[in-house]
Amino acid sequence: MIKEELFIEAKKTFAEKYGQPHTIASFAPGRVEIIGNHTDYNEGFVVSSAINYGIFFLLAPNGLDHSRVFCGRTQEHATFQMANLDLGLDGGGWAKYIYGSIVELLKGSDGVLPEIDAMILGDIPLGSGLSSSAALEVATAFAVAKLGNISKTNLEFAKIAQAAEHTYAGVMCGLLDQLSSIYGKENQLIMTDFRSIEVENLPLGDDASFIVCNTKVKHALVDGEYNERRESCEKAAEFFKEKLGDRISTLRDVTSAELEQYAGEMDPIAAKRAAHVIGECERVLAGKKYLDEGKIEKFGQLMYESHDSSINNFENSCPELDFVVEASKSIPGVMGARLSGGGFGGSAVLLVHPRNAQTIGKALANAYENEMGTDCEIYYVKAFSGATVL
């Protein structure tokens, strides 16, 4: 399943720009976090979904002494040399993700790839929490690997894309975004175990889809808050290691019964942070069971519980996100809602029946504007297939 219209536009633009058709094309989707909040760095579980917004990467060898890349969105060009990647990149922000992915992909390989003409065209809203950057990295790595006949596992591709983001965009992201872009399947969610980095698909079916509501707010001090949360989680894990021994290495190893037993002895803040992470891990496992049984409304209920825990335990929500989740409860057809991603602003995700999605989206947008006096962005999201070479 690909986005035919966007692909046709990309092919046409490529041919016009470079005077020849492309020879290799790839597609990679964005992603949304569905449940399992702040669990990744606690070696826990996350459920995510690849989405029906993505990016195409087209290329063809050009016979020149340098490679050229064109960005359909900004109409900008960038250049570099496959033969001399260490000479760096001549180009802007978006091109760093491409150049970085190619450098990381080719690390340790001795052959030189031909110089190429390439272009990107995507429809993922940038910076809305749908991970356009990971999609760009993954699409690049897939297409250029095809060009060089380089075979990599999915996990290797995800790590290449992540390394590009770390080194060339300066964002120290985890692996969720890249894994989700690669492992997506139509009408299926993605469950990742962040200890073993094992990934499996979970059935969602075609009678459930999502609405992403981007509040566009970003509350100050997010980095400081984020660091505090990580430290509290580590502190809590240390506490349980002392109490329960070496079978505990992170909060993933602690059960909610154990937390209940010892919470009174803990630093109250650390206990609350632990309650969120432990609860989220358990909710992911419960959610997997519900999806396997086709109990989609039960799954939605877990999303509401997840958000309550963000409010009360992890304290990573904000009034705007709380409004969206609360408002969603009185809109018919919404099965669940929660904040998605780091929190302190950004997006909420709603689980809905596809037939109601447009009505729900409009009702939510109106309610948000009436209450907040500013608008939010609404995206209609389906569980989509992952990155491919076309």
Ligand code: ADP
């Ligand atoms: P997010 O990944 O949440 O969308 P980021 O700030 O991590 O936000 O990445 C956004 C950046 O990725 C953009 O500023 C741009 O440089 C690059 N990018 C992603 N998709 C595209 C695209 N289709 N066209 C141009 N640049 C893109």
Ligand code: MG
């Ligand atoms: Mg990003």
